[in-house]
Amino acid sequence: MNEGTTPRNDHVLLDAKGLVKTLGGNRVVDGIDLTCRSGEVLGLLGPNGAGKTTTLRMCYGFLRPDSGQIRIAGHDLANDGDRARRALGVCTQDNTYDSDFTVRGNLVQTGRYYRPRQGDLVQRIDALIERFGLAPFANQKPDTLSGGFKRRLMIARAVVHQPRVVFLDEPTTGLDPQARVAVWELIHSLRAEGLAVVLTTHYMDEAARLSDRLQVLQAGRVRAGGGTRAVLGDVVGEHVVLVAAQSPDAGRVMEWFRNRGIKPAQVLSHWHVPLDASGLAAFVAAFPDLEYEVRPPTLDDLFLALAHETTR
Amino acid sequence: MNPYSPALAWQSRAILARHLRVHLRNWYTVTLPPVCEPLIMLLAFGVGLGRQIGTLSWNGQSLDYLHYLAPGMLAYTAFMSSFFQSLFAAYIRMHFQKSWEGQLTTQVRLEHVVWGEALWAATLATAYAALVCVVLVGFGLAGTLTLHWAWLPVAIPLLFLAALAFSAAGLYFTAILPSIDHMTLPFFLVIMPIGFASSTYFPIPDVPFLSTVVQFNPLHQLAEGLRALLLTGKFTGSLIAAAGLCGLLLVVLIPIDMRLLRRRVFGDR
Numbered sequence: 291m292n293e294g295t296t297p298r299n300d301h302v303l304l305d306a307k308g309l310v311k312t313l314g315g316n317r318v319v320d321g322i323d324l325t326c327r328s329g330e331v332l333g334l335l336g337p338n339g340a341g342k343t344t345t346l347r348m349c350y351g352f353l354r355p356d357s358g359q360i361r362i363a364g365h366d367l368a369n370d371g372d373r374a375r376r377a378l379g380v381c382t383q384d385n386t387y388d389s390d391f392t393v394r395g396n397l398v399q400t401g402r403y404y405r406p407r408q409g410d411l412v413q414r415i416d417a418l419i420e421r422f423g424l425a426p427f428a429n430q431k432p433d434t435l436s437g438g439f440k441r442r443l444m445i446a447r448a449v450v451h452q453p454r455v456v457f458l459d460e461p462t463t464g465l466d467p468q469a470r471v472a473v474w475e476l477i478h479s480l481r482a483e484g485l486a487v488v489l490t491t492h493y494m495d496e497a498a499r500l501s502d503r504l505q506v507l508q509a510g511r512v513r514a515g516g517g518t519r520a521v522l523g524d525v526v527g528e529h530v531v532l533v534a535a536q537s538p539d540a541g542r543v544m545e546w547f548r549n550r551g552i553k554p555a556q557v558l559s560h561w562h563v564p565l566d567a568s569g570l571a572a573f574v575a576a577f578p579d580l581e582y583e584v585r586p587p588t589l590d591d592l593f594l595a596l597a598h599e600t601t602r
Numbered sequence: 603m604n605p606y607s608p609a610l611a612w613q614s615r616a617i618l619a620r621h622l623r624v625h626l627r628n629w630y631t632v633t634l635p636p637v638c639e640p641l642i643m644l645l646a647f648g649v650g651l652g653r654q655i656g657t658l659s660w661n662g663q664s665l666d667y668l669h670y671l672a673p674g675m676l677a678y679t680a681f682m683s684s685f686f687q688s689l690f691a692a693y694i695r696m697h698f699q700k701s702w703e704g705q706l707t708t709q710v711r712l713e714h715v716v717w718g719e720a721l722w723a724a725t726l727a728t729a730y731a732a733l734v735c736v737v738l739v740g741f742g743l744a745g746t747l748t749l750h751w752a753w754l755p756v757a758i759p760l761l762f763l764a765a766l767a768f769s770a771a772g773l774y775f776t777a778i779l780p781s782i783d784h785m786t787l788p789f790f791l792v793i794m795p796i797g798f799a800s801s802t803y804f805p806i807p808d809v810p811f812l813s814t815v816v817q818f819n820p821l822h823q824l825a826e827g828l829r830a831l832l833l834t835g836k837f838t839g840s841l842i843a844a845a846g847l848c849g850l851l852l853v854v855l856i857p858i859d860m861r862l863l864r865r866r867v868f869g870d871r
Contacts, residue, residue: 375708386703387704389701
C-alpha cells in the first residue's frame with residue numbers, strides 16, 4: 291500500500307457522484323461515488339459482474355450514465371465533454387491499439403485525436419517510447435509484440451496527450467510476473483508525476499501494492515472503501531481461521547459456526563472462516579484441542595467473502 | 603444532438619485522415635484494382651461484347667454498347683466501392699480490429715466515427731470513379747469513345763453525394779449484421795437487386811411495373827443522368843432525382859445508423 295509514501299495533492303481530479311447504469315435490463319451500477327486526487331492511485335476491486343468496468347467506462351465517457359455526474363479535472367463530462375475528455379486517458383481491458391499502424395504510428399495517431407494538440411508531440415512520443423522500453427519495437431506493428439509490451443503501448447497511448455486522470459482497466463491481466471512488475475513501475479511513475487490513476491484489477495497483490503485507496507464494488511454498489519486494513523476490517527473481519535476439511539472435528543466445528551450465522555468458505559483442503567476478536571475468543575474456548583491456523587485477513591479473503599455474499 | 607453537424611467536426615476529419623493515411627501507405631497496390639477493373643470491363647464488355655451486340659436504343663437514340671456502358675460504370679463504381687468500404691472494411695475495423703473502441707476512448711465520439719467512416723467510403727469511391735474517368739479519357743484519346751468531356755468534372759460532386767448515401771446504407775448493415783458470416787446477405791439483398799435494376803450495364807426492359815420501380819432507385823437515376831450528361835451534354839431531371847434520392851437516403855439513414863451503432867458498440871440505448 292502506498293499510503294503516505296508520496297506527498298499527495300488534495301486537488302480532486304475525478305469526482306463522480308451517484309452513478310447509475312442499466313444495461314440489458316440489469317442495474318449494473320447502482321449509485322456509485324468515486325473520487326481520485328492528483329498523485330493518487332485508486333484501486334477498484336470486486337468480483338466479476340460487480341460493475342467495475344461499467345463504472346470505469348462511464349467515467350471515461352464511453353458509456354453515458356443513466357443518472358449521476360462525473361467531473362474530470364473540474365470539467366463536467368456531460369456538458370463540457372471535449373475538455374473533460376482532453377484531460378483523461380484510457381488503457382482499456384482489451385488491446386484497442388490501431389493494428390494498421392506501427393508502435394510509433396499508434397502514438398502519433400492517438401495524439402491526432404486530441405485538441406488542443408500536444409505542442410511537442412514528436413518529442414513527447416520519443417520520450418514515451420524510451421521510457422516505456424518500446425524503442426526496439428518502435429517501427430514494428432503492435433501485433434508482433436509480446437503481451438507485456440502490448441500493454442506498455444496501451445498505457446503509453448493513454449498518456450500521450452498528457453492527461454491528468456488515467457483509467458487503467460486490468461492493465462496486467464494475462465502478463466507474466468516480470469511483465470507485471472514492469473507495468474507496476476510505469477503506474478508508479480505516473481502516480482509520481484501527479485496523475486490521478488484509477489485502476490481495476492483481479493490481482494490482490496497488485497491492488498495492495500499500487501493503490502493508495504481501495505474501493506470495493508459488489509453488485510453495482512460500493513461495499514467498502516479506504517485503506518487495505520479498513521476495507522478488510524469492514525468486509526472480512528480481523529482474523530481468518532483455517533480449519534482442515536479432513537479434520538475429524540470438522541463437522542462439529544462447521545455446525546458451531548453455522549449456529550452463529552457464520553458460513554465458512556472452503557478453498558481446496560481448508561475451511562476459511564473470517565472472525566472478529568470476540569468470535570475468535572469464543573472459538574478458541576469452544577475447541578481447545580482442535581488444530582487450526584489463525585492469520586490476518588488478505589485481499590484474497592475479501593474476494594472469497596464477496597463471492598460468498600453474492601452467491602448467498 | 604443533431605446527427606448531421608458532426609460531419610464537419612475536426613474529429614470526423616481526424617478519422618477520415620486516419621483512413622487516408624493507412625490507404626496511401628499502400629497506394630501502389632490499392633490503386634491497381636480500380637484502374638485495371640474499368641480497363642478490363644471496358645475492353646471485355648464495351649469493346650468485346652459490344653461488337654456482338656452492335657447498337658442499342660437509348661432514349662430513341664442509337665448508340666454502341668461502349669458508349670452506353672461508360673457512364674453506367676462511373677455510377678456503379680461509386681455505388682459498389684462505397685457500399686463495400688462502409689460495410690466490409692468498417693465491420694472489420696469495428697468488430698475485429700477494435701480500432702473504433704480505441705478511438706472512442708479519446709475526444710472522438712461515435713457520431714464522429716460514423717461520419718468519418720461514411721466520408722472515407724465516399725471519398726475512396728469518388729477517387730475510384732475519378733480513376734474510371736481517367737480510363738475513359740484514355741479510350742477517348744484512342745478514338746474509341748466520344749463523350750462531352752467538359753461535363754466530366756461536373757459528375758464528380760454528384761458521384762461523391764451518391765457514394766455518401768450508399769455508404770450510409772452500408773453502415774446500416776454494419777450495425778445490424780450479427781456476424782461476418784452474414785456479410786453475403788446485403789450483397790444478395792441490396793447490391794445485386796439495385797445493381798441489376800439500375801441501367802448501369804444494360805437497359806431496363808420495357809416492363810411497366812419495373813419502369814416505375816426503378817424511378818426510386820438512386821443508382822438508376824444516377825446512371826441515366828450521367829448518361830444524358832456525358833452523351834448529350836444535357837443536365838436532365840434524372841440527375842436532380844438522383845441527388846434528391848441520395849439526399850433523402852442520407853437524411854433518413856444517418857440517424858438510424860447512429861442509433862443502431864450506439865446499441866451495437868456500447869450495448870446501450
